[in-house]
Amino acid sequence: MRQVHPRIADWFAGRGWHVRRHQAEVLAQVGAGHHVLLAADTGAGKTLAGFMPTLCDAAEGVLADGLHTLYVSPLKALAHDIQRGLLAPVAEMGLGLRVEARTGDTSSDRKARQRHDPPHVLLTTPESLSLLLSYPESATMFAGLRYVVVDEIHAMAAGKRGDLLALSLARLQGLAPDMRRIGLSATLADPVGFARWLAPIGEDAALVAGEEGAPADVSILLPAGQRIPWSGHAASWAVPQILDLIRAHRTTLIFTNTRFLAEYTFGLLWDRNEENLPIGIHHGSLSAEARHKVEAAMAGGRLRALVCTASLDLGVDWGDIDLVVQMGAPKGSSRLLQRIGRANHRLDCPSKAVLVPGNRFEFLEAVAAVEAVRAGTRDGEDLRPGGRDVLAQHVLALACAGPFDGAALLAEVRRAAPYADVSEEEWGRVLGFVSNGGYALRAYDRFRRITHGRDGLWRLSHPDLARSYRLNAGIIVDADMVEVAFRNGRALGRVEEDFAASLGPGDTFRFAGLDLEVESLREGALLVRASRRSAAIPSYNGARIPISSHLADRVRAILNDPARWDDFPEDVHEWLAVQARVSVLPRPGELLVESFPHQDRFYSVFYTFEGWPANQSLGMLMTRRMEALGLSPLGFVANDYALAVWGLRPVEDPAALLSPDILVEEFVEWVENSYLLRRAFREASVISGLIERQMPGKRKTNRQVTFSSDLIYDVLRRYEPDHLLLKAAWADARQKMTDVARVAEVLDRAQSAIRHQRLSRVSPLAVPTLTMIGRESMPAGAADDELLLEAEALAAIAMGE
Template sequence: MTQLPDPISQWFSTRGWSLHPHQLAMLEVASEPATLLVAPTGGGKTMAGFLPTLAELASAPSEGLHTLYVSPLKALAADIRRNLETPVAEMGLPIRIEDRTGDTSYTRKKRQRADPPHILLTTPESLALLTSYEDAPRMFAGLQRVIVDEIHALAESKRGDQLILALSRLQAMAPGLRRVGLSATVEDPGAMARGLACHPDPCRVLVADPGPAPDIAMLDLPEPPPWAGGGGRYAIAEVLEAVRQHRTTLIFHNTRAQAELFFHALWLQNDDDLPIGIHHGSLAREQREKVEAAMVRGELRAIVCTGSLDLGIDWGDVDLVIQIGAPKNVKRLVQRIGRANHRYNAPSKARLVPANRFEVVECIAALQAAQENDLDGDLKGPGPLDVLCQHILIRACAGPFEADALFAEVRTVGAYADLARAAFDDCLEFCATGGYALRAYDRWQRLLMQGGLWQLRDPRAAQRIRMNIGTIMDTDTLKVRIKGRGGAPLGEVEEGFAATLTPGDTFLIGGQIVRYENLREMTVEVTRRADREPKIATFMGTKFATSTELSHRILGMFRQPSWPELPDHTARWLALQREVSRLPEEGRLLIESFPRDGRAHTCVYGFAGRNAQQTLGLILTKRMEEMGLHPLGFVATDYATLIWGLEPLSDPAPLFDIAALRAGLETWLAGNAVMKRTFKTSATIAGLIERNLPNAQRKSGRQATFSSDILYDTLLKYDPDHLMMRITRTEAMRGLVDFGRIEEMAMRVQGRIDHLTLQRVTPLAAPLFLEPGKVPVEGAGRERLLAEEAERLMEEAGLA
């Protein structure tokens, strides 16, 4: 056990504080090769992670880098540095603490490599960059510990894959390295521990006392929510009243566009002029920092926000969290709840506001899951190969390497533990030559073998590789600034949205309405306006799909004879559905067919999440077209897909054969922009496409898309089995179209289909007619309608 030196013990004693059991436990296991601590928000997780480091440095001061702290957010790294510097100074410990992110100056970064601090706080991208330098072995030789904070947030994305590959590199440079993971929300601690461990070493799991149960419930609303749509603006008055009754409230939204709309509506009804801010990832850094500083000083009564405030930054005296719209994911709800009463043994308080009638059911399911600490999480697949390609290029920047040694190194980390040598060799060959169809081009001839070692063909290529490190793919965005010399930056909007603007158009950004004036040097120039009805910027934030866990819970609720936990209006709605049709069941697929407005409608209740239900609509309408049913369009939600056409469906069974569904998806993907979009993302991560160039302006989205489209078409024609094409197919199936959820649904029902032919629309299907985002189907059905309309017109004209 690492003992607590006197300066640290005295510091705790003078404040009347004692260590929590899980903090003491972290000292006891300080020498373990890997440790995962799962502790509630406000439980001192970060201090628990750093205590062994502080104890070791206080007992035996050393030179050089001792501990590396990695967080998902730049702001979190900076916040932890501030929170750590104060106690270290008060303890009188000679420990240097610094952060290193994309915001750190060049001179400071250069000095950190030559003279690193004892504790360095950084992000996955900055860490990957550090490992790419020739002097990395000298910098990391004495590294003792890596602390990965909010490890759940990293584990779910390619940033997590990038990080564990960087850890494999660090372990090779510092064999005695110990790994620590910290999180408040881990659905499967064993799986997370295996991902953190250096194989075959084990990882110890410590689970802290979760503390008191959170106070979570639905916000008391006098009126039922609308039948469809999102945003929660019907509840503005009740949300404002809740803000008035609390010191500081975080109002979470699932998308940035919804946050902007809600903030605007909130401000228009804020008759008391309560100080309220907005915070999301598309706002300019200056705007975000201004809001963060006001929050820490306690000057704001509420912040309308998105996932940018999900993680563990200490935001001051927050005593209420409001989630607008169903959280879609239990872990996300628990994480957001923890932002209130950020103290150990103080219950968090949160209220949920469903955006529409069906979300009432989803919110209740999420509340029950959170109260039972039943967290959701889909199984993570094998490590993505585009990230591995980037890692190989990063390794080459640091100097010559042996293929066998790098392969063995990569296989020490979780997602790549089962990596086949053939797959590794494919990635290495791609990095060296670009692959069969591209090997004739000098620009992709990047590695060569010399003396049994792989190395960069041209050492100058290292600069270009370093400039493109990272797995976060920005959607194509343009900066927004107030027009005029030195105009204030406001944030970013998507390039596609900017292309629709003409001078005079107004839109929302940062909670204010602005007027589009012109596009100047890839910057949208605007002036401020006082209009009340703006256009809305289409921000790039993720549209979450309801998790598998929540879908199963909702289906479980449908089995109940009655629903005392639901509001009366929602319980009556479900009861009416059961009366005139039936409710969807676990292990069966409910399909309803009914006529409406001269069209045949089919509603498929797959409960597979929005992306999968959307994909299902695309595949089913294509197959219905082949069957002569003349589909005209569809719309999808998280729980159902509604299709309309000219001919009724008599037998749905042939539509849901899993092999036919997969074949239909692959046919659809082959000629669809989804594949090109996926290819562009994976090719950028793998290093085939460069977004950043030395001494050049960053490529615009259109330029990058153009070059990636040419590459995609070339490989599709001449080398369809190219590594990048295989990666693209895998990513498209797993990510954008969520085909795995469709397969899960098909396996769940195993052909057990309940097809009900009814005379009119059903209660559960009715809200789908009100949903936005209807997708038209161009095919024989539309041609038939045009022909019939032409015939009617000719009859009227006396020409038939």
């Protein structure tokens, strides 16, 4: 069994540490020729465990020139943080390892040099790795690769970035057959499933469980001398108390669920920051320069607090952080565990976190999340078959690297777990699509990207296509963004084009923690200057994070355990007690529906607890069925916990609105005739390379891309309805955009356990949902005062005051 090299063991001992059992076990398993998945708590030294075989190789002097180890992470910030954290130990051990990062922020000169003179250790992202594999020299560059470390595997494997990474790993295994894969994560709900994903098909990955760490210290912040709001998500009531927490700790990391809330929360804190405490902001729309600057300030201990989004969720290790604050609901226990783990990043030291609920349902969700964390329960997305649009992109990438044999590439692709089920027929359709766009598009030369030669090999139809591919490759399809910059050229980041188009000279907005005044919009850039006037905050079209099924089940259990309520704040206890008296509370396994009149309208509230995407989809489907049944629907509103519909006539039989055939008839018709399928098709077209967004020196606008994709969509719907991209779009619409699996859960409950309560007035439980009516399209936090007034008026009716 391979042992830790004495030089490395001495380095640990010199810091008062010891090599942990799981670190030594990873080394032993890799030394025995196995792939390894390490599931260990935050602060357990996973990064050093992942690099232990590399460090030992260096200490033993067996490293050759060239690329030895590849480290893949989901975040650019994480790659740069690992680079900072790895350079010092490597230097102190005298190992002579060259360690470099390669991300979208890396200069083109450095990227070019890395392809011909790679470091021993390269830190990168799935997208950058895929691009590297598209170069002819990739076969030489990766031939000597020994290890690939996949960090935060749970954050990638279940989505399209994981599909791309799985395909890239299969290619790397072909180029370097002896390469071993090492996966790392702190929050795996299904370690066995992720181990199967990590290993090539036909091989196994050994599972290594890390040593248990100190239990986290997690609490819920409550309003001082006031009630928890009925509605809203910004938790602006907590700002004075959060500033007190910042003062009482060395460094505080404040997580929000959206970029809007990051800017909004930062602004609230800064407006009350009379002591000028150094507080920063970090999110994905800021410029690379701005992000690197704040990351360096955090690493150097120069900030007292940092407001951030998921851009810092994963693995970033700044040792001086001693408190994490979660603004709003955490939405999942695994996500919360990741964020909590950023504080006191040591296994034997408890991480400290405070949850700040924005409303009463979020308080219940926070209670459920704290219980899940204390129980060590993980949740997360399920693994799924790989996207065919991603497969098409991968085929084009390998064609850029050089000619390939179709049968050999299929065998390689099938060794990636998400693509193990690709049939010969489907593979032929993928090759046909990349070759000519498919049957309905094959007459157009611009879709001819690869050609089948007489030698039986596939190759690029024209060398210029390689440059075009590299300009457009990637999995994340962002909305059109406009750069925000000062007149001197200093870039602050990017805002969405729709928001920029709504601004004119003299208008103000808040971005990167600054109040800015627009000077002009020209050449794709928003030129600004600093302002002291109050400002709007840009709203971003990012995905909404739904509450996990696990947390939703815990919330339902809390609602049905009155003995627990005595521990809750008085206003929450009263809210639930009056609900139990005037109506009922939703039971586990049951679908509660409340119907009541209000202001000359008839309302029905469905307490599904299935998350916003599923409830939004149900609202669209149910109002269509209500129309067909003559109930004259007027609208609906959804949140994570409930769906409210209203109309001119009452719903007498809610089960009739939720029969299973709604997914056969109304669902298909709705999706096919809504923007959802067109949007999913547009994304699949961009990912697959059918539509190019980026041209040399020019980027197509979102309107241009939409126009092109809509034309192609209409042609395929008419002439080739089973086209590869239409199927890919349907898969996305079902899974990501409509969350049809959770919709089906509601329909199942409706058939077996629906409970319809007819009431004479709005119920207490319905108040948070009804308060959203007319506000659902507004950014979170934008109308807190109005929400408060409206909620109090509704609450007075519901509580019988």
